[in-house]
Amino acid sequence: MTRVVLLGASPGPDISPTGLRLAALSGNPSVSERLRSQLTSMDPRFATIPTDDVASALRALADVAEQATESLFIIPENSVVHDELIYQITKSKRGALALVAKEPRVGVTEDNGLEENGPEDNAAEDRIPIDEAEPEIGMNRVEGLPVRLRVGKSRVVSVGTANHAVTRPNAVALGPLHISARNAPRLAETCRELAAMADRFGADDDLVQLVVFGLVRNGVSVGIRGRRDLFYRRVTTQEEVNEAGAExxxxxxxxxxxxxxxxxxxxxxxxxxxxxxSRYIARWAARRGLTPNQVTLISITLGVAAAACFATGERPWMVLGGVLIYFAFVFDCVDGQVARYARKFGVLGAWLDATFDRFKEYVVFAGLAVGWVVSGNGDEIWILALAALSLQSVRHLLDFSFGVANRRKPPAPLPTTPLDAPDDRDLRQKLTARKVERSQGLRGVLKMWTKAGKYRVVHWARKMIVFPIGERFAAIAITAALFDARITFITLVIWGSVAAAYTLTGRLMRSLV
Structure with missing residues (x-):
């Protein structure tokens, strides 16, 4: 469940969008009616906060945050937005996430969908290193909002206001902001601090950007994402509404x-x-009412059928078994895709998926071993089968235990700076010192290895070396169809051992930093 906070149109006067109609959409709804209908499924009793007085709005937001027991989704009332964008933002696992746009909008990055700077802007920035750049009050505008955010690749680095300078601002917070339940108390505290200094903000300071300003200075990591191939826009006139609706x-x-x-x-x-x-199979299945659990049963059936084929030990059936185990994995992917596409999630489905992934894998091991024995090749194959099964079981145990321990680990703290500091020099100095500190020792090695992932060859090599379920099922299908069970088990044991050594080394290193 998500607590929704609907903000009056800002910046500037509180322009009610109740009279603005989206003629391009079915039913000719008003902007407010459409947004409220989109949000009702998330929170039938969402909070509405007028924004004509910044201090009062911040105190009201603090009150909501203090009472929240779930995550919060903050969005201006004059927003025209796709349902899917709301869904993607509110399902984020980040402690805080803001929808942002860079200045100017000339392209889209591959990793986060943010608009990139144009060649002239990049050339101008390159002339002066950012460490030597002077903080400034951002006066440029993107979609009516002042450019006062400095964003990096994945989070907001610094924020300014009409009276707080920021080093080389390059983005705006468009409006939607998602705050996790664990950060709700920080949000409440920040909003009260901001309300106490509301007289220091300018008339063009946007309420959402002020909240992000306070969170970042108080050490909260605010992640960023762009619109990508979805739509979001804040509107204040019927002309803007018509353009938004048509687009x-x-x-x-x-x-x-x-x-x-x-x-x-x-x-x-x-x-x-x-x-x-497989995504198209998932859409076809979802539109015909198939549930994720039903798709899981199809995957299980195919897996058992593959094991039965392998158990014959005969080449034609081994080939058919390889084909069936491949499609068992395809439908293993489809069940999760159906759940995400149709938004049908459940504890039973998650348990079935995780449990029967292992069941399919192990029953196939048994089928391969039986097929080898009935072909008159001896019982020694069971040693390899047991080794493969044991290795995979230990790997899953380690994965589970590390995941539990890692979730308990608190996130690394970010530096803070007083809200009344006139610029972000102190914050940037602390961030630079933090970067240097985290580039030494084991942290430095891990960071270097992480950065190497920007090269596609390294990225996919790292994906493959851990021997995920897709690669395991592919290895079983190919080696069983072309060779025999002994080669299959040897492949699983060798590749699995390399994967176990790699992941265990990485997790030990991460546990020590």
């Missing part, structure tokens, strides 16, 4: 929803040999 109607929201159903961190085999088409 939004011309965008394919369903395609974005379908693409979002595919995990972004999948392995090499899954990304290039399954997800390229």
């Amino acid at each position: 939004m109607a011309g965008m394919d929201e369903d395609r974005s929803r379908l693409n979002n159903a595919v995990k972004g961190a999948d392995g090499f085999f899954t990304t290039f040999f399954v997800s390229t088409y």
Whole structure:
């Protein structure tokens, strides 16, 4: 459950969007009516805060945050936005996430969908290193908002106001802001501090950007994301509404929803040999009412059928078993994609998916071993089968235990600076010192290895070396169809051992820093 906070239109006077109509959309709804209908499913009793008085609005937001027991989603009332964008923002696992746009808008980055600077802007910035740049009051505007954020690749680095300078501002906070439950107390505290100094802000300071300003200076990591292929815009006139409605109607929201159903961190085999088409199977299944659990049962059936084929030990059946285990994995991907596309999540489904992934894998091990024995090749194969099963079981145990321990680990603190500091020099100096400190010793090694991931070869090599489930099922399908069970188990044991050594080394290093 998410607590929704609807802000009156800002900056400037509180322009009620109740009379602004989206004629391009079915039913000719007003901007306010449409947004409220979008938010009702998340929070039927969402809070509404007028923004004509900044101090009062900040205190009201602090009151909501203090009472919140769940995450908060803050959005201006004059927002025209795709449902899918709201969903993606509110499902973020970041402690805080803001929708931002860079200045000027000339392109889209591959990793986060943020607009990049144009060549002239980049050339101008390159002339003076950022460490030598002077803080400034951002006066340029993007979509009516003052450019007063400095954003990096994944988070807001610094924020300014009409009276607080920021070093080389390059972005704006468009409006939507998601705050996790654990950061709600920090939000409340920050809003009260901001309310006490409201007289120091300018008339053009946007309420959301002020909140981000306070959070960043108080050491909260505020992540960023762009609109990517989805729509968001704040409107104040009927002309802007008409433009927004026409632009939004011309965008394919369903395609974005379908693409979002595919995990972004999948392995090499899954990304290039399954997800390229499995998403369309997922959409077909979802539109015909199939549930994720039903798709999971299809995957289990195919896995058991593959094991039965392997158990014959005969070449034609081994080939068929390889094909079936491949499609068992395809439908293993489809069940999660159906859940994400149709937004049908449940504890039972998650448990079934995790449990029967192992079941399919191990029953296939048994089928391969039985097939080898019935072919008259001896019982020694069971040693290899047991080794493969034991290795995989230990790996899953280590994965689970590390995941639990890692979730308990508090995030690394960010430096803070007083809200009344006139610029961000002190904050940037602290960030620089933190960067130097985190570049030494084991942290430095881990950081260097992480940065190496920007090269595609290294990125995919790291994905493959950990021997994820896609690669394991591919290895089983290919080696069983082309060779025999002994080669399959040897492949699983050797590759699995390398993967175990790699992941264990990395996790030990991360545990020590």
